[in-house]
Amino acid sequence: xxxxxxxxEDLTPVRKRVQVEIAAADVQxxxxxxxxxxxxxxxxxxxxxxxxxxxxxxxTFGDQVRREVFGRLVEHSLRHAIEEHRLDPVGTPxxxxxxxxxxxxxxxxxxxxxxxxxxxxxxxxxxxxxxxVAVSDEDVERAIGGLRESVAxxxxxxxxxxxxxxxxxxxxxxxxxxxxxxxxxxxVLLEAGAGTFPLALERQLVxxxxxxRLSLDVPYPADYGNAGLAGKSAAFDVEIKDxxxxxxxxxxxxxxxxxxxxxxxxDLRARVRxxxxxxxxxxxxxxxxxxxxxxxxxxxxxxxxxxxVERRAAALLESLDVRLPESADRDQALGRLVEQxxxxxxxxxxxxxxxxxxxxxxxxxxxxxxxxxAIEAMAARDARAPERVRALYRRPEAHAALHAKLLRDRALAxxxxxASDGSPASTGRASVSESSDEAxxxxxxxAKDIAREx
Numbered sequence: 495x496x497x498x499x500x501x502x503e504d505l506t507p508v509r510k511r512v513q514v515e516i517a518a519a520d521v522q523x524x525x526x527x528x529x530x531x532x533x534x535x536x537x538x539x540x541x542x543x544x545x546x547x548x549x550x551x552x553x554t555f556g557d558q559v560r561r562e563v564f565g566r567l568v569e570h571s572l573r574h575a576i577e578e579h580r581l582d583p584v585g586t587p588x589x590x591x592x593x594x595x596x597x598x599x600x601x602x603x604x605x606x607x608x609x610x611x612x613x614x615x616x617x618x619x620x621x622x623x624x625x626x627v628a629v630s631d632e633d634v635e636r637a638i639g640g641l642r643e644s645v646a647x648x649x650x651x652x653x654x655x656x657x658x659x660x661x662x663x664x665x666x667x668x669x670x671x672x673x674x675x676x677x678x679x680x681x682v683l684l685e686a687g688a689g690t691f692p693l694a695l696e697r698q699l700v701x702x703x704x705x706x707r708l709s710l711d712v713p714y715p716a717d718y719g720n721a722g723l724a725g726k727s728a729a730f731d732v733e734i735k736d737x738x739x740x741x742x743x744x745x746x747x748x749x750x751x752x753x754x755x756x757x758x759x760x761d762l763r764a765r766v767r768x769x770x771x772x773x774x775x776x777x778x779x780x781x782x783x784x785x786x787x788x789x790x791x792x793x794x795x796x797x798x799x800x801x802x803v804e805r806r807a808a809a810l811l812e813s814l815d816v817r818l819p820e821s822a823d824r825d826q827a828l829g830r831l832v833e834q835x836x837x838x839x840x841x842x843x844x845x846x847x848x849x850x851x852x853x854x855x856x857x858x859x860x861x862x863x864x865x866x867x868a869i870e871a872m873a874a875r876d877a878r879a880p881e882r883v884r885a886l887y888r889r890p891e892a893h894a895a896l897h898a899k900l901l902r903d904r905a906l907a908x909x910x911x912x913a914s915d916g917s918p919a920s921t922g923r924a925s926v927s928e929s930s931d932e933a934x935x936x937x938x939x940x941a942k943d944i945a946r947e948x
Contacts (some may be wrong), residue, residue, distance in 0.1 A: 496517040496519060496520055498514055498515070498516060498571050498574060498575065499514070499515040500512065500513070500514050500515075500574075500575040500578065500579070501513045502575075502579050502581070505605070506797055507610060507611075507796070507797045508607055508608055508609070508610050508797045508798065508799045508800075509605065509606070509607055509608070509799070509800070510581060510605070510606055510608055511603055511604070511605050512572065512575050512576070512579075512581075512587075512603065512604045512605075512606065513601070513602075513603045514568075514571050514572065514575055514601070514602055514603070514604070515599055515600070515601045516567055516571055516599060516600040516601075517599060518597055518598050518599045518600075520567075521563070521567065521594060521595075521596070521598065521599070521600050522596055522597060524563050524566065524567055525559065525560075525563055525594070525596060528559045528562060528563050529548060529551050529552070529555075529559060532551055532555050532559060533546055533548070533551055536551060536554075536555070538550065538554065560593065560594045563594050564591070564593070564594045564600075567594070567600060568589060568591065568602055568604075572587065572604050575604075581606075581608050582608050582609040583606045583607065583608050583609075584606075584607050584608065584609060584799050584801050584802055585606065585607050585799070585801030585802070585805070586606075586801075587604040587605060587606035588604065588605045588606070589602055589603075589604050590602065590603045590604075590605075591603070607799035607800060607801040607802070608799065609799065609847065609850075610796045610797055610798070610799070610847065611796075612794060612796055612847065612848065612851040613794075614794070614848075614851055614852065614855055615793050615794060616793070617790070617793075617852070617909060617912070618912070620786050620789050620790070620909065620912075621785070621789065622782055622785070622786065622910070623781075623782070623785055624778050624781070624782055625777070625778045625781050626774075626778075627771065627774040627775050627778050628774075629767055629770040629771050629774060633770055634763055634766050634767050634770065637766045637769075637770060638745070638762065638763065638766055641753060641754065642742045642743060642745065642749070643740070643742070645743060645753050646740040646741060646742050646743070647740070647741045647743075648662055648683075648738040648739070648740060648741070649738065649739055649741055650736060650737070650738060650739075651736075651737040651738060651739050654737075655703045655704040655705070655737070656701065656702070656703055657686050657699050657700055657701060657702050657703070657704075657734065657737060658686070658700065659686055659687040659700050660685065660686065660687065660688070660740075661685070661686045661737050661738070661739065662683055662684070662685055662686075662737070662738040662739065662740060663683070663684050663685075663686050663699055663734055663736075663737055663738070664681055664682070664683055664734075664735045664736050664737075664738065665682050665684060665699075665732050665733060665734055665735060666678075666679070666680045666681070666682070666732070666733045666735060667679045667680075667682050667730060667731070667732055668730070668731040669728050669729065669730050669731075670728065670729045671723060671726055671727075671728045671729075672726055672727075681735070683738070684696060684699065686699045686700050687699075687700050695710055695712045695730055695732070698710055699732075699734070702734055703734070704734050704735070704736055704737055705733075705734060705735075706733075706734050707731070707732070707733050707734075708730075708731070708732040708733075708734075709729070709730070709731055709732075710729070710730045710732060711727055711728070711729055711730075712727065712728050712729075712730060713726075713727045714726055714727070714728065745759065746759060747759050749762075750762040782910065783906060783910070786906070786909055786910060787845045787848075787906070790845070790848050790909070791841065791844055791845060791848065794848060796844075796847075798840055798843050798844050798847070799843075802843045802847075803836060803839050803840045803843055804839075806839035806840075806842055806843050807832050807835045807836050807838075807839040808832070809839075810835045810838065810839055811828070811831060811832055811835060814831075846898075846902055849901075849902040849905040849906055850898070850901070850902065850905075852905040852908070852909065853901050853902065853904065853905040856905065856908060858901060858904050858905055858908065859901075860897055860900045860901045860904065864900060865887075865893065865896055865897050865900060868896060868900060869883065869884060869887045869896070872887075
């Protein structure tokens with residue numbers, strides 16, 4: 495077999511074009527081998543097994559043989575070229591090739607993304623700023639209030655028909671967004687003026703009467719969480735069916751026993767406080783990790799493979815579970831959402847590449863036993879379907895992804911440890927707005943945890 499003729503062109507630091515030329519003699523030899531195999535296995539009317547003439551095989555199986563030979567030659571030669579030039583590809587290469595023809599060289603080019611070569615710089619003097627983790631009595635009471643709200647009973651309002659703020663209103667809704675097909679929903683419960691549904695709609699319910707039919711236009715803000723609705727206006731046809739009032743259960747020991755499986759209200763408060771403190775510590779840990787990654791990214795400039803960014807943006811979109819109505823601009827809406835996710839995807843990929851480089855430089859390793867232990871820990875936490883977790887990580891790609899995550903976690907832990915040991919850690923307070931946001935949202939998370947355990 496003649497040596498491959500390979501050239502590598504740098505399109506960018508992370509994108510290469512590999513051009514390969516395979517000698518005609520080697521192409522012909524591979525074609526001959528393929529026809530020998532086909533000839534032994536072919537069963538054609540009028541010919542004994544193994545005695546089909548080559549011209550008949552070429553007429554009958556030529557397209558199939560050329561496709562198979564092309565695939566084998568490209569795969570083998572590209573793998574050889576990648577190893578010879580020490581490339582570290584990511585994603586699937588784009589192949590541009592001639593067809594396989596007897597007596598002719600086979601030329602093809604493969605355009606592929608590769609991992610960047612990262613020149614790690616000084617990793618010292620990383621500043622660690624840990625947000626506060628204090629939980630106030632008000633936080634605890636707010637969380638318990640959320641739990642009471644979640645188990646409130648509804649009773650019909652019979653002494654009036656006018657909607658007041660705070661009423662639960664049962665409505666039938668028909669909504670239309672930018673010319674899409676109307677969506678009808680019956681028996682929707684809304685809290686008038688509460689802000690859990692588009693606020694403009696809820697505000698306009700206040701002061702109306704049961705039995706009223708309304709046609710309302712509701713604008714969605716540009717930063718609305720659902721990308722299919724962000725920046726658009728929806729038309730609602732609303733029929734108010736009836737009014738309901740929430741009845742909160744008394745806040746006493748019976749409430750604690752019935753809805754939180756603890757013996758007393760004091761025990762419930764203690765448990766909620768412990769949950770809030772745990773959540774606050776987790777958020778503080780996350781904030782420290784993200785801060786260190788931000789500093790790490792700021793110190794290193796390098797190109798990121800577009801393939802990895804596109805793949806991560808697609809994964810983020812899938813994790814959001816966005817469900818857009820069928821419409822003429824649905825694909826455009828998805829495209830806009832992907833564009834919004836791309837900076838976040840690029841940051842995640844950039845951080846992972848840096849952590850991979852740190853792990854390689856520091857000789858950090860993860861043994862198979864460590865991966866197995868992590869899988870078993872996840873299976874134990876999923877008490878309802880532990881075998882499903884194990885089956886997932888028997889897939890090679892999932893197993894490899896978990897191994898990479900554990901490796902990066904260890905690299906980040908090494909960074910955090912070095913930063914804590916090598917320089918005085920700052921324990922300053924987070925910004926007022928961040929602390930306030932945490933105080934507002936944390937109690938509701940604790941209430942949800944308790945409700946899920948019921």
